[in-house]
Amino acid sequence: MTHSTLSLSPQDLLWQAVSTGDEHAATSTVFDALEHGLPAQEVLLELIAPVQRRVGEEWAANRLTVAQEHAASAIDDRAIAALSHRTATAAGTGAAGKGRVVVACVDGEWHGLPARLLSEVLKLRGWTVDHLGAQVTTDHLIEHIHQTGPDLVALSSSIATRLPTAHAAITAVQATGTPVLVGGAAFGRHGQYAALLGADAWAPDAKAAADRLDQGPLKRPAQAHQPIDDLPHLDDQEYTMVARTKSRLVRTVMAGLEDRFPALRAYTPAQRGHTAEDVALITDFLAAALYTDDPELFTTFLTWTAEILTARGVPARSLIPVLDILGEDLKDFPRAAGMLARATDRLAQPHRGRLAREQA
Amino acid sequence: MPCPVLIVGRSGTVRHANDHALALFPAAAPGLSLAECAAAWLADAHEQKAAADARGANGANTVVSGYIAGRSYEAHPTVQDDGEVVWWLVDDTDHRLAREALHIEQERTAFLAEASNALLSSLHLERCMDVTAQLAAEHLSAAALVIAPGSGCRLPVVTCVRGQKPVRDQWEIDPQEVPGLAEALQGFPPVPSRWIDPVTAPEWLIPEGFGEVGSIVVTPLPGHGVPAGALVLLRHSGEPAFSEEEEVFARLFAARSGAAMSAARMYAEQSSVSKVLMRELLPPALHQIAGVEFAGGYRPSKDRERIGGDFYDVHPAGAEGEPSFAVLGDVSGKGLEAAVLTGKIRNTLHALLPMAGDHQRMLELLNGALLNSHHTRFATLVLVSAVREGGAVHLRVTSAGHPPALIVRADGSVEESASRGTLVGAFPRAPATTVCETLAPGDFCVLFTDGFTEAKGGPLDEEMYGDERFQDALSRCAGMPGEAVVEHVQMLASQWVGSGQHDDMAVMVIAAPKSHHLSMVGGHTKGRFTA
Numbered sequence: 001m002t003h004s005t006l007s008l009s010p011q012d013l014l015w016q017a018v019s020t021g022d023e024h025a026a027t028s029t030v031f032d033a034l035e036h037g038l039p040a041q042e043v044l045l046e047l048i049a050p051v052q053r054r055v056g057e058e059w060a061a062n063r064l065t066v067a068q069e070h071a072a073s074a075i076d077d078r079a080i081a082a083l084s085h086r087t088a089t090a091a092g093t094g095a096a097g098k099g100r101v102v103v104a105c106v107d108g109e110w111h112g113l114p115a116r117l118l119s120e121v122l123k124l125r126g127w128t129v130d131h132l133g134a135q136v137t138t139d140h141l142i143e144h145i146h147q148t149g150p151d152l153v154a155l156s157s158s159i160a161t162r163l164p165t166a167h168a169a170i171t172a173v174q175a176t177g178t179p180v181l182v183g184g185a186a187f188g189r190h191g192q193y194a195a196l197l198g199a200d201a202w203a204p205d206a207k208a209a210a211d212r213l214d215q216g217p218l219k220r221p222a223q224a225h226q227p228i229d230d231l232p233h234l235d236d237q238e239y240t241m242v243a244r245t246k247s248r249l250v251r252t253v254m255a256g257l258e259d260r261f262p263a264l265r266a267y268t269p270a271q272r273g274h275t276a277e278d279v280a281l282i283t284d285f286l287a288a289a290l291y292t293d294d295p296e297l298f299t300t301f302l303t304w305t306a307e308i309l310t311a312r313g314v315p316a317r318s319l320i321p322v323l324d325i326l327g328e329d330l331k332d333f334p335r336a337a338g339m340l341a342r343a344t345d346r347l348a349q350p351h352r353g354r355l356a357r358e359q360a
Numbered sequence: 361m362p363c364p365v366l367i368v369g370r371s372g373t374v375r376h377a378n379d380h381a382l383a384l385f386p387a388a389a390p391g392l393s394l395a396e397c398a399a400a401w402l403a404d405a406h407e408q409k410a411a412a413d414a415r416g417a418n419g420a421n422t423v424v425s426g427y428i429a430g431r432s433y434e435a436h437p438t439v440q441d442d443g444e445v446v447w448w449l450v451d452d453t454d455h456r457l458a459r460e461a462l463h464i465e466q467e468r469t470a471f472l473a474e475a476s477n478a479l480l481s482s483l484h485l486e487r488c489m490d491v492t493a494q495l496a497a498e499h500l501s502a503a504a505l506v507i508a509p510g511s512g513c514r515l516p517v518v519t520c521v522r523g524q525k526p527v528r529d530q531w532e533i534d535p536q537e538v539p540g541l542a543e544a545l546q547g548f549p550p551v552p553s554r555w556i557d558p559v560t561a562p563e564w565l566i567p568e569g570f571g572e573v574g575s576i577v578v579t580p581l582p583g584h585g586v587p588a589g590a591l592v593l594l595r596h597s598g599e600p601a602f603s604e605e606e607e608v609f610a611r612l613f614a615a616r617s618g619a620a621m622s623a624a625r626m627y628a629e630q631s632s633v634s635k636v637l638m639r640e641l642l643p644p645a646l647h648q649i650a651g652v653e654f655a656g657g658y659r660p661s662k663d664r665e666r667i668g669g670d671f672y673d674v675h676p677a678g679a680e681g682e683p684s685f686a687v688l689g690d691v692s693g694k695g696l697e698a699a700v701l702t703g704k705i706r707n708t709l710h711a712l713l714p715m716a717g718d719h720q721r722m723l724e725l726l727n728g729a730l731l732n733s734h735h736t737r738f739a740t741l742v743l744v745s746a747v748r749e750g751g752a753v754h755l756r757v758t759s760a761g762h763p764p765a766l767i768v769r770a771d772g773s774v775e776e777s778a779s780r781g782t783l784v785g786a787f788p789r790a791p792a793t794t795v796c797e798t799l800a801p802g803d804f805c806v807l808f809t810d811g812f813t814e815a816k817g818g819p820l821d822e823e824m825y826g827d828e829r830f831q832d833a834l835s836r837c838a839g840m841p842g843e844a845v846v847e848h849v850q851m852l853a854s855q856w857v858g859s860g861q862h863d864d865m866a867v868m869v870i871a872a873p874k875s876h877h878l879s880m881v882g883g884h885t886k887g888r889f890t891a
Contacts (some may be wrong), residue, residue, distance in 0.1 A: 135854070
């Protein structure tokens with residue numbers, strides 16, 4: 001260790017190690033913090049969690065690629081594994097008496113670290129934890145519940161496009177008589193989608209989740225609950241239609257864009273591939289907004305995309321033709337058309353939109 | 361039909377009583393106060409009616425009801441112009457009894473529906489026992505015990521006292537001490553519900569702090585071929601004992617609980633069998649061995665299953681300085697049957713480890729073993745022997761009809777290993793060439809199955825993921841830790857296929873660690889590091 005690194009805080013040191021892929025330095029930072037008397041729980045919540053949050057922010061701000069984000073998360077994960085092994089060895093095996101919790105990410109969710117942090121914190125607080133990891137299919141989750149009969153399932157999801165899948169998982173778990181606590185950015189800043197999808201509890205982070213569970217058991221969910229009971233608006237089939245015809249919508253948009261931007265025809269296959277992926281993601285968010293019947297979910301995503309495009313030197317207005325083409329295609333679907341129109345307004349007048357948001 | 365009628369003045373004085381009214385209230389002579397000669401509830405109702413009328417709340421002719429001489433009556437008031445109230449008494453005893461019986465039946469039906477929902481929702485035995493005990497304690501008796509057949513002399517027991525949570529325990533008890541319990545636990549011979557004299561009941565049967573027991577009934581839980589256990593219901597001494605009707609109802613409930621518990625028991629037995637059988641077929645967890653990083657990931661084609669026709673394995677070197685042996689392969693076909701053959705191949709290769717120095721010989725022997733088996737399937741695979749020397753990792757790579765191993769350099773360039781060979785298990789010979797590669801620190805080698813490159817999907821759907829995209833993705837992973845590479849390509853493939861169909865996908869990364877530290881010994885302790 002060089003002298004220059006001594007002046008850095010442990011968080012800065014860990015960030016440096018994680019962002020340069022230096023597993024050795026990452027683990028050393030974590031162990032040093034433990035040796036300086038920081039309790040394991042604080043190491044997880046005050047050292048590793050903020051660094052992981054920063055990884056997420058850097059990725060969201062387009063300063064880390066997805067691959068770099070994976071690399072950073074893998075280093076964090078190894079540091080957590082080393083910490084977990086060390087505290088488990090120090091404490092002896094399982095003095096657990098509080099009950100059994102299953103921790104899992106919903107199917108398609110690859111950001112496993114928030115769930116991993118929760119598992120470790122719950123273990124430290126005396127729970128028996130079955131950590132099922134990232135992207136757990138609902139089949140496997142339910143099978144596990146039947147086999148182990150947990151007191152609670154904690155589900156994590158970071159991206160709002162996974163909300164329909166999360167909803168299916170929540171209702172399936174509740175149908176086994178097991179309450180569900182959810183967390184992660186997908187459920188909204190204030191957990192509004194957690195309530196909408198009928199989760200039994202929501203927590204903004206691992207500490208809040210562990211505190212909530214320490215307050216007392218969650219109530220057993222009510223019986224005979226169907227997903228449609230939570231979301232009567234799904235009756236209009238708009239979500240189903242958009243979700244099922246996604247690839248057709250993407251094709252339509254790509255064809256329409258070629259007419260409006262002849263320059264697109266000169267794109268390399270790879271560039272066209274990226275554009276198509278972006279359009280597919282926009283369609284996914286539209287579907288999620290239809291599922292939750294929350295236009296703001298779609299608008300927020302587009303505003304964020306516009307900011308990233310602007311950061312890359314692409315004018316945010318280039319998104320508007322995409323919305324226009326989708327709007328023409330979906331003109332017979334009032335909720336979808338309304339959401340697209342609203343998002344177009346916001347993009348066309350970003351400042352007014354921002355002001356309105358601040359006032360709200 | 362004429363009914364008893366009383367005409368009563370505002371002040372509560374009886375003005376007139378017809379013959380039917382006199383039959384009910386023989387003392388009801390005109391001029392007497394209603395309170396003196398009729399039922400108290402009627403007098404009270406009249407007083408309230410008169411007070412309401414005086415306030416001007418006319419028209420509120422509320423019907424009241426009560427008992428007269430053991431029968432139930434409704435009293436309907438009508439107010440005359442002079443303010444006198446005419447009370448018409450209607451005998452509704454039979455109607456009321458029918459209503460009460462209907463209400464009880466409705467409650468029981470609702471309870472059975474609730475019980476069925478709660479019991480059917482779980483296939484976990486203890487959870488079913490909890491639900492049974494809790495429902496019984498809420499609806500049937502002050503406390504309930506569910507006793508399940510045990511494997512040894514200890515019996516799993518769930519106790520629930522009304523208003524409390526069910527408590528699980530294991531008891532070392534002699535079921536013979538309770539008449540009917542031993543038979544109920546054996547499931548044979550069939551026994552009816554049994555009344556137990558609370559005085560003869562053993563102490564363990566009565567929950568702590570329950571107080572004096574009035575009645576106990578033991579009901580077997582029918583298990584349809586497998587014994588499910590017994591339900592014991594207890595009531596306090598102050599409460600009425602179980603009526604015959606209640607006992608029949610308890611049996612209806614027990615039938616549902618027993619069916620749910622035996623289904624849960626069978627499910628648990630089945631899943632423990634398949635878990636044991638599957639353990640050998642699951643891909644192993646990989647980690648660093650002798651300074652070489654191994655990481656692997658697997659996704660079967662059917663999301664319901666955990667195993668399929670792709671496989672990988674890593675065997676550490678027998679002695680220091682010798683190479684570790686890694687294999688990744690793909691058996692034709694999918695699902696359980698393909699998985700069984702992967703197990704066979706993995707076992708055969710394990711046995712052939714002593715000749716890992718000669719990949720071609722290994723493949724020939726494996727080919728012979730597969731040809732001689734009754735399986736008609738064949739397999740493609742790639743073998744790698746990896747050993748670290750200084751910071752570099754030396755590989756010997758042999759492909760048997762498998763997509764070539766890819767070498768990803770620290771600068772992001774991707775090379776295909778030149779080894780080629782024939783698939784195994786189909787032809788009498790399985791010739792292959794072995795190629796040597798060297799990984800500098802930060803380089804890694806990727807073994808994968810065609811489930812990745814042939815994945816169909818993408819934003820436009822039906823498009824093949826393809827070698828080019830796969831290699832581009834790997835190129836962007838240059839310098840990343842092995843697990844991160846595995847996770848990254850798995851994520852990309854999974855996003856590519858979306859909710860569509862896909863083949864089994866297996867990937868293994870063999871990497872020369874970037875830092876010159878040997879990562880932590882055993883991967884978990886700060887341990888020693890070699891420079």
